[in-house]
Amino acid sequence: MSDLSVSHVEFFVGDARQAAFYYRTAFGFEAIAEGGPETGLTDRRSILLAQGDIRLLMTSDLTSDGTVARYVARHGDGVANIALRTGDAEGAFRQAVGHGAEPVAAPSVVEQPDGAVTTAAVKAFGDVVHSFVQYAHEGQLPGPHLRALETSGKVAGGEQLHALDHFAVCLPAGELARTISFYQHGLGFSEAFEEFIEVGDQAMESKVVRSASGAITFTFLEPDVRRKPGQIDAFLDAHGGAGVQHLAFGTSDIATAVKKLSSYGVEFLHTPATYYDAVEGRVGSLGGDLDVLKELSVLADRDDWGLLYQIFTRSPHARGTFFLELIERRGAQTFGSGNIKGLYEAVERAQAGAGAGAR
Template sequence: MNIGAVDHIEFYVGDAQQTAFYLCTAFGFRVRGQAGPETGHGDRRSLLLSQGGTDIVLTSALSPDHPAARYVALHGDGVANIAFEVTDTVRALAEAVGRGATVVEEAETFRRDGTEVVTASVLGFGDVAHRLVQRSGDRSDFLPGVMDIFADDPEENAQLLHTVDHAAVCLPAGELCPTVAFYEKVFGFSQIFEEFIEVGEQAMDSKVVQSPSGKVTFTLIEPVADRQPGQIDAFLARHGGAGVQHLALLTDDIVTTVPALEARGVKFLETPDTYYDELTARMGRPELRIEDLRRTSVLVDQDHWGQVFQIFTQSMHVRKTFFWEVIDRHGARTFGSGNIKALYEAVAREKALA
């Protein structure tokens, strides 16, 4: 199966317009299109948001029968579909089903003015699906005949964030290895990293799987059942099962991007000064100035290929489940030995202060 990059992320939300206002105001996304009663789809309201190479679809149910209504009732706002670019949707669907995937949406073709988009969806983890998307023609026409695309915004807009780097997924205890095996078998992903994390009396297992293209990466996390419940258990309880805990968006200048996002209203988790006091002894001198990292609360780690810099937002979700990450890679291909633990501890600090 020839999977390229992430085509788009679809969120099911209670109020698409309100969520779009936040993402545009705080993160710099722009509304680029819409679907709904005006386009002949009276059961939903969908808004297409874009920034750099990231497309996000926000969908709210206008009918109790739409899947978004059931999703939001169970989980609250959250990621419902992580779409993959493919070269042949029909063939990819047949391969996925033949390898054990469950169909969510049968193949469907959308055409307008020489543009053609073919989509289908299969179930991934929990009730999160993967839409298989084949595009030809004008790629700016996101879903021909379904979504109206707005004229380009003439206002200058700095591109702070570029693409989806990875998605972090929380799984119930015992589902980590079967989920890794599922992505290896169905989609041809490979496991590229694993780590066992202990924080006090809490612990979790993590494995990272990645597509052959290297452009789709999932960090899969499960709690350790015989340890004290922690923030992964809290996510699973509040979310109502497996789901996306956070999405990481890639930037090429994190110490500039973070203050710019803060000025727009984004709230990030704070990192204690002791982290930076001990940084040089732990890993040597980072490629970015420690003073800049301290000022912005950015974390740093490294692997065999280079360093990775990252920071996590506070959760704006009413259930305190989903949040965002901003990440800047300086050659690093994975997450280093300390970043997952740093995430766990950062979320634990926020929970302790709540």
Template sequence: MNIGAVDHIEFYVGDAQHSAFYLCTAFGFRVCGQAGPETGLPGRRSLLLRQGGIEIVLTSALTFDHPVAEYVARHGDGVANIAFEVTDAAKAFAEAVERGATAVEEPVVHSQCGTEVVTASVLGFGDVAHRFVQRTGDRAAFLPGVMDIFAEDPDEGEQLLSTVDHAAICLPAGQLRPTVAFYEKVFGFSQIFEEFIEVGEQAMDSKVVQSPSGKVTFTLIEPVTDRKPGQIDDFLARHGGAGVQHLALLADDIVGAVPALEGRGVKFLETPDAYYNELEERLGSPDLKIEDLRRTNVLVDQDHWGQVFQIFTQSLHIRKTFFWEVIDRHGARTFGSGNIKALYEAVAREKATA
């Protein structure tokens, strides 16, 4: 199937303009294109946002009975499609369906002025689909003949974020192993990490799957039902089933990016001072200065290859079901043993002070 990187992420939202304003003002994205009925996209309107190698599509319905409106009514604003770069979209679609995936959109060819894009979609987990995207020609056109691209902005602004590192996905109890098996069979992913996390009376199980290219990574999480209900149970109840809990965006300099993002209005979760007092004893000397980590509330962990630095935003979602992560990898290929537990505890702190 030859899956490359994440091509783009599509969110279904109640108001694409409002969502774009926040992502541009706070995170530094730029609106680069738009599509709607006037461009041949009936019943909905989409905005294309870009920063570094990250492309985000925000789509809103124009009628109450459109599938996009039904998704938002069921789940609230959220990730609806994680698109994969492929060399042959029609072939990838056929292989995925043959291996057991549910077809969502048959292959469609979009072409204009020498640029051609072929897309096709299958269902992934919950109501989230995966779009196979095959590109020939000018990538800046994004979806030729459908997406109107604006003139290039002469002032690109500060590029703090470079690519999508991974997506964290909450699953109902009992779906973790079948979902791992599904991604292994249908998309050729491999399991690269697993962890059982206990925090007080709550617990959850997690496995990480990754594409052969190493450029698409999903952290899959399910609650443990014989323990006290916790954050994952809350997500599943408020979201209405499986979905993307957060997206992690890669930064080249996290201790520089965090203050810049905070200056634009991004609210990050705070980390107790004791975490940094115990850090050197737990992990040794980190690559970044402990005082810089303490000042920015950045967490650190490590695997066999190196260290990973991360911080999570507060959720501005009305249902508190989606937030962002900023991550900086210093050689680490996976996640340290404290990675997911740190997230779990950070979100618990936010709930305790809400």
């Protein structure tokens, strides 16, 4: 499956309108479509948000016992469907199921006014699914009951975020190898990076896989049961199993993005000043960027191809089980080892011995 890309990411939330308002006002997304009883979506409400190439779909139940409500009761607000765009949804479904994926929805074709959309779905990890979406042409909406909005609540200030860079997923111990195998054989991904990370008495295994198209990247994290329980274990306990720990949004100017989003009320994790005393010894000279990175608590790292800058938000959720990342790549294609450990340590500081994520 060499043509896979992300169509959209669907969040199951307690209140779609409230969640959409948060992403609009805090991150500058634009509401471009909505569905509910008035459009034929009888049991739920969905709002589609856009910024750059990013599409986020906020969905909530209109009853207390529906699929979305059950998900939220178990996990809290979070990512439930990472929809993958492909030119052959039926073929992608068959390949995934042929390599052991649990089918969720068989291929079906829905005729829309602007052309047919073919969809299918398989289980990915935990209660997260992958939908396969085949569009007739560019610009189609991902569901028959979504209607384009004539006006939106776009926040002034311009687009700060342009693409989904990667997904970070926490897995229970013992599931990493099987999950990586599925993405390799069932979805045609390849392993791009791996690392064993130790922080004090805690440790975890990290592996990164990337789609054949290069458009989709997953970082999978598994705790080492031979060590003391840590933040991955805490996430799994609070979230109720495997799930998406964070999404990373790509930006072309992380300093401007952090300043702008901070002015909208987004809180970012703090990095101690001592981190910057040694960073140039690890990644090379940062020139005038060093003072800016230090001021904003942005992490710096390097791989074989270049630099990358990263920063992580505090979780807006009560359980602390989901947060967001901003990343600027200056040539880097993978991840430097220092920032993975840096994230772990930053989250540890934020948790301060209580909770599950970057609170």
